[in-house]
Amino acid sequence: MARSAFRSALTAFALTVAAAVPALAGDVLIPLAANQQTSGNLTYSTKVWVSNPTASSLAFTTRFYPAGTDGTKAAPASSAVVVAPGTTVVLTGVAPAGSSGMLSLTGAPQLSAGARLESFLGGQSVGLSDVPSITSAIAFPPGGAAQLPGLLRLNGAAWSDIFVYNLEAKAAQCTLRVYQANGAQIGSAATATMQPLQRRDFIDTISILGLTDLTDVRVQVSCDRKFFLAGLVRRATGELAFVTPAGTLASNLLGSGGGGEDPPPAGDAVTYTVSGVFLNAVQGNSYKSFDLPAKNGQAYKTAVVEFDMLIRGFPEGLFTGVHSFRRKGTRTLFYGLQIVNRNSKTTLDLGIDDILARGDGPWQAFHTYHLKITYDVPGRVVRLEVFEGGVRKQNLAGQAQHLDLRNDGHALSVDFGQSGIADGAYYPPIGWQYSNLKVVLTP
Numbered sequence: 001m002a003r004s005a006f007r008s009a010l011t012a013f014a015l016t017v018a019a020a021v022p023a024l025a026g027d028v029l030i031p032l033a034a035n036q037q038t039s040g041n042l043t044y045s046t047k048v049w050v051s052n053p054t055a056s057s058l059a060f061t062t063r064f065y066p067a068g069t070d071g072t073k074a075a076p077a078s079s080a081v082v083v084a085p086g087t088t089v090v091l092t093g094v095a096p097a098g099s100s101g102m103l104s105l106t107g108a109p110q111l112s113a114g115a116r117l118e119s120f121l122g123g124q125s126v127g128l129s130d131v132p133s134i135t136s137a138i139a140f141p142p143g144g145a146a147q148l149p150g151l152l153r154l155n156g157a158a159w160s161d162i163f164v165y166n167l168e169a170k171a172a173q174c175t176l177r178v179y180q181a182n183g184a185q186i187g188s189a190a191t192a193t194m195q196p197l198q199r200r201d202f203i204d205t206i207s208i209l210g211l212t213d214l215t216d217v218r219v220q221v222s223c224d225r226k227f228f229l230a231g232l233v234r235r236a237t238g239e240l241a242f243v244t245p246a247g248t249l250a251s252n253l254l255g256s257g258g259g260g261e262d263p264p265p266a267g268d269a270v271t272y273t274v275s276g277v278f279l280n281a282v283q284g285n286s287y288k289s290f291d292l293p294a295k296n297g298q299a300y301k302t303a304v305v306e307f308d309m310l311i312r313g314f315p316e317g318l319f320t321g322v323h324s325f326r327r328k329g330t331r332t333l334f335y336g337l338q339i340v341n342r343n344s345k346t347t348l349d350l351g352i353d354d355i356l357a358r359g360d361g362p363w364q365a366f367h368t369y370h371l372k373i374t375y376d377v378p379g380r381v382v383r384l385e386v387f388e389g390g391v392r393k394q395n396l397a398g399q400a401q402h403l404d405l406r407n408d409g410h411a412l413s414v415d416f417g418q419s420g421i422a423d424g425a426y427y428p429p430i431g432w433q434y435s436n437l438k439v440v441l442t443p
Contacts, residue, residue, distance in 0.1 A: 026106065028133040030115045031165065031199070031230050032242060033064060033103035035095040041122040042238055046131065048091040048115045050105065052083035059083065060107025064094070067101045071197020072169050077104075083111060102165070102199050119238045126238030128360060130395060134228050139167055144222065146229040146245040150391060151217040153206035158235045162202040162219055165228040166194035172225035176202075178209060181216035194223070205231075239360075246390045270294055274437040279416050286428035287419040291328070292439055294407040300441045303334070303375040303405060305414055310368045310433040314341040317427035321418040324349075325375065329410040332402055334375055335382050338426065339363055348384055350398050357398030362386055369393070377403050405441075414439060 034044040052058045063077040083089050094103050105113050119127035140146050151160040166172040172194040178186040186209050194200055206214050221229045231243045272292050279288040294300065305325060314320060324336040333351035339361060340347065346361035362369070370387040377400060386394040405412075414437070418428045 026109065026136075027104055028113055028135050029165075029167070029228075030094070030103040030105065030113070030131060031134050031163065031228065032100065032117055032131050032232065033094045033115075034100040034117060035093055036098050036100050041120075043120045044100070044117060044240075045092070045120065046094050046103075046115055046117050048094055048103065048105075048113060049088050050081070050083055050091065050107075050111055050113045051088040052085060052108075052111055054110050055085045057082055057084055058108040058111055060105050060111055062091070062094070063104045063106075064096070065102040065104070065197055065199065066096075066099055067163075067199045067201050069101075069198065070195040071102075071166075074197070077106070100201075117232075117240065117242055119240050121238045127235075127240040129240050129242045131242050132244055134165065134167070138228075140223070140227050140229070140245075142224050142226060144227075146221050146227070147218060148221070148229050148231050148243065149216070149218040149246050149389060150243065151206065151219060151231060151233065152215040153204070153211065153213060153217075154215075155212040156236065158233065159204045160206060160217070161232045161234070162205045163230045163232070164192065164194065164200045164202070164221055164223075165230070166196065166198045166200075166223065166225055167227055168225040169196045170225060171196055172223050172227065174200075174221055174223040174227065177220045178205070179218045179220065180214070181218070186211070186214075186217075194225070194227075241393075243391065268295060268298055268443045270300075270439075270441040272437075272439040272441075277433055277435045278437055279432075279434040281417045281429045281432045281434075283430060286430055287415070287417045288434070289413050289415045290437070290439075291411040291413050292407075292441065294412045294441055296407050296409065298406060298443055300405045300443050301377050302440075302442045303412075304440045304442075305373045305375075305437075306371065306439075307416075307437045308368060308370050308435045310435075311363060311365055311429075312431035312433070313365045314339075314344075315427035315430060317341060317421065318425040319347070319427065320429050321422065321426045322416075322429060323371070323373075324415045325373070326413060326415065327408070327410050328413050332404075334400070334402055334405070335373065335398075337371075337373070337384065341427075346384065346386075346394060346396055348382060348396060348398050350382060350401050352401045355398070355401055357382070357384075357396055359394065359396045362388065362393035375400060375405065377405050412441070 033046045037043045059080040059082045061077040065071040065074045115131040117129050117131050164174055174192045176190045229245050233241045320339045322337040325334040336349035338347045344361045344363040346359050348357040372385045374383045380400045381397055382400050383397045416434050421427055
């Protein structure tokens with residue numbers, strides 16, 4: 001990790017960047033549009049961003065579907081909202097006061113939409129979670145089965161809600177099954193009758209089953225209509241996480257699993273892999289660096305770095321130095337990744353003073369994560385995705401600052417951990433384990 005990057009991170013102001021969002025190909029559905037107060041002073045509010053990257057004005061409409069109702073009887077769509085060229089429209093108050101439901105957006109296919117849910121306690125923001133849009137590409141077909149793992153209930157501390165979505169304008173029958181991590185089913189299968197275009201909520205689902213404390217619960221849902229499944233994990237502190245169904249291992253997106261490795265990239269692309277454990281960080285040996293076999297002078301459009309990381313505990317310092325991608329022998333830091341030890345927040349140092357992307361992280365001791373970082377020169381984006389058990393836990397992005405992604409006589413390198421304490425605040429990841437590195441450079 002570059003010490004200049006560490007110093008800049010101490011004083012930098014956060015650069016907030018919206019997560020990747022799908023194109024509005026006809027319509028998308030924001031699955032959790034909320035504007036409500038729960039117990040005490042805890043409130044939830046959804047904000048939506050609609051962006052127009054083109055040189056022409058484009059328009060869209062919205063329609064709100066209250067949870068638990070027949071969506072065919074919802075209020076009519078809004079009047080057209082015009083998005084000027086190159087601008088973003090920000091929608092707040094997307095649900096009537098005191099309500100929660102779904103929000104559809106229909107408009108020009110060039111538009112993109114993203115949403116976040118924020119919780120407030122006594123007016124103070126205490127939680128933030130991305131709310132991915134439901135698109136035709138990820139909706140489940142009739143007869144399909146959706147899996148939602150990682151749910152929990154800790155009596156008085158944490159709860160999980162389940163949302164089932166009927167995406168057709170006809171009534172549906174859905175079957176719900178709940179399993180413990182060991183595969184034992186909790187109770188019997190339940191059949192739920194769904195109204196047309198309805199979101200049906202099962203609040204504090206595990207409590208409905210008569211249990212007060214249970215972790216690593218999996219819900220399986222199948223419907224006879226096109227459907228979707230999602231959940232909300234809430235904590236008494238107001239922190240929250242919107243969760244979506246787990247992916248399968250049917251493809252080789254991350255180059256692992258029973259299907260074999262990804263096919264080698266074509267042309268002058270470079271793939272560099274290190275199988276198994278490559279760093280067990282201990283005192284005196286807490287840093288590892290790999291020079292990538294990039295062709296001298298070849299410009300690359302993207303770099304994708306993936307690896308697994310086991311966290312065994314957090315150091316006493318303010319930050320843990322996790323990983324970086326740089327050009328050796330120069331001051332070019334493409335990105336650096338750090339974790340704030342006291343609150344597990346994530347920081348992406350983008351290589352220039354005061355330019356950072358920061359967000360709430362999923363990081364916990366004795367958990368193993370798969371990290372995927374994409375450095376996209378044409379898109380000018382650096383994106384960090386964090387997965388646990390096949391479920392994406394974080395999607396953080398910032399603007400790429402260095403667009404000359406090449407070996408200019410100085411090697412491109414990926415670094416892990418750090419050899420000692422930097423600037424009195426950045427500590428090495430003692431006890432952490434890094435494994436299964438894969439880097440792909442594409443020209």
